[in-house]
Amino acid sequence: MKTTRLEAFSDGVLAIIITIMVLELKVPHAVELAALKPVLPVLLSYVLSFIYVGIYWNNHHHLFQVTEQVSGGILWANLHLLFWLSLFPFTTAWMGENHLAAIPTAIYGFVLVMAAIAYYVLERAIIAKQGRESLLALAVGKDWKAKISLVLYLAAIPLAFVSSWIASALYLFAALLWLIPDPRIEKALKKRQ
């Protein structure tokens, strides 16, 4: 089974997730600039989640570039990842509309953790299919970014009850980590050519 249709379907789901979050930006009835004030925290959490969905799309893109064949297990590992990502609009809106209250901010982190685990499971499912000597297995290597992110999310969840600003800063910091382009897979691809 080729990866094209799996990629097309995932692209569709990610495109919808990233776009419907904007529906939570409720259009204000007033027309003063002050009317945008309650929209602002929702906008900020939208920006954070937009970056996260962008990162996942980006990594997903990289992952399937070094994947050639899809098994039933990979299909379901992929759907499992999409499931947790599909909860982003909900947790984003809950956190944003309540000005980063402790529990919504912790739940936001919980969904980040689950998505990170789901991504890890997907990566392992692909490596299991391709063999430990495959391009992907070599490229992923020790995957320190994924590990640090997970530690940051896990730290942010209890910290949300101390200060939700610290938790949000950790989410943002983990996102910025990923914005640094990942040279591992690109390098491995170049070597192959």
Added chain:
Amino acid sequence: MKTTRLEAFSDGVLAIIITIMVLELKVPHAVELAALKPVLPVLLSYVLSFIYVGIYWNNHHHLFQVTEQVSGGILWANLHLLFWLSLFPFTTAWMGENHLAAIPTAIYGFVLVMAAIAYYVLERAIIAKQGRESLLALAVGKDWKAKISLVLYLAAIPLAFVSSWIASALYLFAALLWLIPDPRIEKALKKRQ
């Protein structure tokens, strides 16, 4: 006529169906954990429907891998299937928001029955076009999974009035049946190579 555009359109529709269901998870106004309690049954019915749309996407994917040409009849059989699947967000929300009340749970089963029939009609339309000796006709064979699922749905509809938990358990059990990867078409494909 090639199958590419039909697949792309179906992928789009399925991606939207699977994602807009999440819009029914109404963002709570309160910020305690207890505020998630009314969301929980909606989330559970969302998980069930997510699995079902995933199964249909998966099977659709397999089906069109062994299909080479599309006729007008196949196009409309496909749209007919998408129509019933597009009712999933409605029945999922109705069932979830009412804590699995009898009638919404039965209607949920009714839409599952109609989608199963539509899938069967689509399969037959493709076989009719390709001939009874085709790869698909051989691969599908007696199709016991489809038959058992249909029996389970039909049993669940009246049972929803006895206990909607029994009905839901049957829906879940039928879904899990499909999660077991279907070796028939994959086998047939391997033989051809």
Added chain:
Amino acid sequence: MKTTRLEAFSDGVLAIIITIMVLELKVPHAVELAALKPVLPVLLSYVLSFIYVGIYWNNHHHLFQVTEQVSGGILWANLHLLFWLSLFPFTTAWMGENHLAAIPTAIYGFVLVMAAIAYYVLERAIIAKQGRESLLALAVGKDWKAKISLVLYLAAIPLAFVSSWIASALYLFAALLWLIPDPRIEKALKKRQ
């Protein structure tokens, strides 16, 4: 310029149009079967519009199979068609929620007329680019279906004020006309091979 991306974008827009109409099926709060009664006219108008979007997708698919190159004019003629089709969810919901009241039913017809004109303009733009001796020009021929549909819509608009049931019957009849597979383009394609 190739047609692939134009087709992919149109598929996306049509997939979203056909699916977001279902969001107008408001989930009832009650759990009796009677609670579905107000949903029924919305469901019926949804079915009608689902068929129409299906027809447009189908015809669009045929149209671009015999189109090889896209000009700026064709791009905008295509967007113009998508614009009118994007109003379907609005007119469908307005007609459905008001049990086929005269004015919403007439407006529904007006949007059908505009979409039909936009389709005609798109067809002409493609023929203008390809030349009057092209495959499409020969295939389309006198295009009686498009002409009859237009007459039916134009008749239905004033008739909506007499009886909106007559108007709806005309919309449905015009839709059924298109369900009959169109052998013209398929024939022309076969001849070429």
Added chain:
Amino acid sequence: MKTTRLEAFSDGVLAIIITIMVLELKVPHAVELAALKPVLPVLLSYVLSFIYVGIYWNNHHHLFQVTEQVSGGILWANLHLLFWLSLFPFTTAWMGENHLAAIPTAIYGFVLVMAAIAYYVLERAIIAKQGRESLLALAVGKDWKAKISLVLYLAAIPLAFVSSWIASALYLFAALLWLIPDPRIEKALKKRQ
């Protein structure tokens, strides 16, 4: 890295943006023609934004036709553009629902400015990757359209406080500028062949 998946994802996001704006056309409860009156300014701002998203899709399409390889920087420049475009439904609805009040009209222009800058950044990122002697660098040339549009948006923002009709007329005029097909890239492509 190939451009196909980036184009598919962008097509998906643009298709959703252009379509969900229609959800802001709130279905009226009354059935007289007068009930459409409050919908009219929302419809007009929808038309304007529909044209803008169409222009961006069109230009995006042209841009990636002369792009062969995608780097991490281009991916993020593209997501940055999609972010600003994703705010169109919000600003469109706010402007439309308030009959072009001054501040929503100015904010609409602000998002147009940010989208124009994001497009410019994306263009530069691609040229930086391809070299100043590349096809795109030559085709884009002095890019007077982009410069005039930016001037028009920047003029419209303060003018919205004088008369929001002047501001809207400038937005419309800038859009019409882009409707004139851009012969630069098409010419450059022809020369290459």
